[in-house]
Amino acid sequence: MDNELVYIENLENLIDEFPPDSILSRMVYQDKSQKTILFGFQPGQELSEHTASVPAVLHFIEGEADLTLGEESTTARKGTWVHLPPDLPHSVLAKTKVLMLLTMTL
Numbered sequence: 001m002d003n004e005l006v007y008i009e010n011l012e013n014l015i016d017e018f019p020p021d022s023i024l025s026r027m028v029y030q031d032k033s034q035k036t037i038l039f040g041f042q043p044g045q046e047l048s049e050h051t052a053s054v055p056a057v058l059h060f061i062e063g064e065a066d067l068t069l070g071e072e073s074t075t076a077r078k079g080t081w082v083h084l085p086p087d088l089p090h091s092v093l094a095k096t097k098v099l100m101l102l103t104m105t106l
Contacts, residue, residue: 008028011099014026014038015038015040021042032106036103039102040097040098040099041063042097045094046093049068050091051087055085057082059081059100060098062078063078064076064077064078067091069084069088069090076100
């Protein structure tokens with residue numbers, strides 16, 4: 001997909017169904033410098049604490065989640081945007097149905 005225009009009118013349309021008790025992911029875009037993935041969480045589903053070796057951005061499109069960023073805990077809601085530096089431990093626990101866009105700089 002390098003050096004081509006990608007237009008998506010509505011990211012929510014990439015996930016037409018949220019299977020029960022699961023986290024769904026859809027690749028939105030990837031090239032040599034970035035990777036973007038759309039995640040759909042059912043309530044109660046969690047991405048347990050982990051780190052990434054590259055900078056990343058979390059953008060919450062829908063729903064509400066408990067978010068842990070290093071030693072801090074907060075709530076992410078529709079419109080929340082977070083830049084994560086490399087190697088920062090983080091986790092996401094969906095309180096409601098959540099749609100989240102993850103963009104990593106490679």
